[in-house]
Amino acid sequence: MSPLSSLRASYWILVLPALLLLAALYAVPVLSVLWLSVTIPEPGLANYAQLFTNETIARVLVVTIRVCLISTVITLLAGYVVAYVLIHVSERQRQYLLFFVLLPFWLSVLVRSFAWLILLGRQGVVNDTLISLGMIDQPLSLIRNEFGVIVGMVHYMLPYAVLPLFAGMRGIDGRLVFAARGLGFGPVGAFWRVFFPLSLPGVVSAAVLVFVMSLGFYVTPAILGGGKTVMIAEYIAFNILENIRWELATMLASVLLITIFAILFAVSRFFDLRRMFGAAA
Numbered sequence: 001m002s003p004l005s006s007l008r009a010s011y012w013i014l015v016l017p018a019l020l021l022l023a024a025l026y027a028v029p030v031l032s033v034l035w036l037s038v039t040i041p042e043p044g045l046a047n048y049a050q051l052f053t054n055e056t057i058a059r060v061l062v063v064t065i066r067v068c069l070i071s072t073v074i075t076l077l078a079g080y081v082v083a084y085v086l087i088h089v090s091e092r093q094r095q096y097l098l099f100f101v102l103l104p105f106w107l108s109v110l111v112r113s114f115a116w117l118i119l120l121g122r123q124g125v126v127n128d129t130l131i132s133l134g135m136i137d138q139p140l141s142l143i144r145n146e147f148g149v150i151v152g153m154v155h156y157m158l159p160y161a162v163l164p165l166f167a168g169m170r171g172i173d174g175r176l177v178f179a180a181r182g183l184g185f186g187p188v189g190a191f192w193r194v195f196f197p198l199s200l201p202g203v204v205s206a207a208v209l210v211f212v213m214s215l216g217f218y219v220t221p222a223i224l225g226g227g228k229t230v231m232i233a234e235y236i237a238f239n240i241l242e243n244i245r246w247e248l249a250t251m252l253a254s255v256l257l258i259t260i261f262a263i264l265f266a267v268s269r270f271f272d273l274r275r276m277f278g279a280a281a
Contacts, residue, residue: 030257037250047251057235057252064231067146067221068214071153075210076203078154079161083202086162087169101162109156113223116152117143120224144226152220160213161206168202201271208267212260232256 037047050057082101086094104112119125120142127139142148172195180190218233225231230238232252239249 033250033257034254036246037254040247040250047247048255050248050251051255057248060230060232060235063146063229064215067149067153067229067231068211070146071150071157071214072207072211074150075154075157075161076165076207079158079165079206080199080203082158082162083165083169086166101159104156104159109219110223112156113152113220116148116155116224120148120151143224144228146225146229148224148226149221149229149231152224153214153217156217156220157210157214161210164205164209165199165202168205169199172198204267204271208263212263215256215260 038045040047051061052058082097086097086101089097121127122139122141124142126142127136130136131139142151176194176198177190180194181187185193216233217231218237221229221231222234222237225234233256236249236252236256239245239252
């Protein structure tokens with residue numbers, strides 16, 4: 001055996017325990033969910049037919065897609081602005097800003113959701129401030145609806161958008177923008193013609209990351225939606241814990257999983273996913 005082959009064999013020996021653990025803790029449960037979705041109450045694809053015949057499921061899917069798309073767009077816009085500021089401030093200012101960007105990672109999603117519940121409530125800080133300023137006469141309904149869910153999701157997902165955008169922007173050679181300015185472009189023209197196209201890989205990676213993670217949100221919609229804005233993860237939990245309909249829950253879980261893999265596969269046709277998510281140099 002050549003030294004190279006021996007080295008590769010050593011790598012596989014080191015990786016094999018992790019692969020077996022991954023298979024036991026992840027692959028087996030996922031395959032079990034897929035199996036249950038096509039075997040109960042009887043073998044076949046009858047459970048998946050409910051995607052086209054069940055009005056409740058259709059409504060949940062529409063709400064999920066709409067909320068995720070709106071949240072992703074708002075998160076990308078806010079994250080792009082924050083990342084753009086990060087690369088144009090001094091190192092000391094950047095450290096402070098990054099601290100505040102990363103601060104939400106240290107707080108439980110449950111705590112953050114209840115904080116928004118207090119802030120956006122009918123007698124919360126936001127409504128009290130608007131009333132005291134004379135901008136409104138009656139408290140606004142800011143929670144237990146899609147607005148409250150979107151606010152909570154954007155707040156949670158913002159760091160996941162800022163970090164890949166910031167990483168992508170840091171790799172852009174600033175001299176290219178100065179060169180565009182020297183060729184007669186104004187600040188806006190240099191941004192749209194040079195900087196923004198070069199930042200698109202970071203935008204795509206942030207969009208994919210935010211949208212995929214948003215699809216499986218449970219705690220934030222459950223708390224801020226108040227049972228009126230039901231997304232797919234909450235509906236799956238309801239069918240397992242309350243409705244005791246495993247066939248419906250496993251089918252929806254399988255659809256969610258297949259959708260995520262389909263999105264990643266579609267994006268991989270145009271972008272290198274390993275490079276997008278930092279797995280390749």
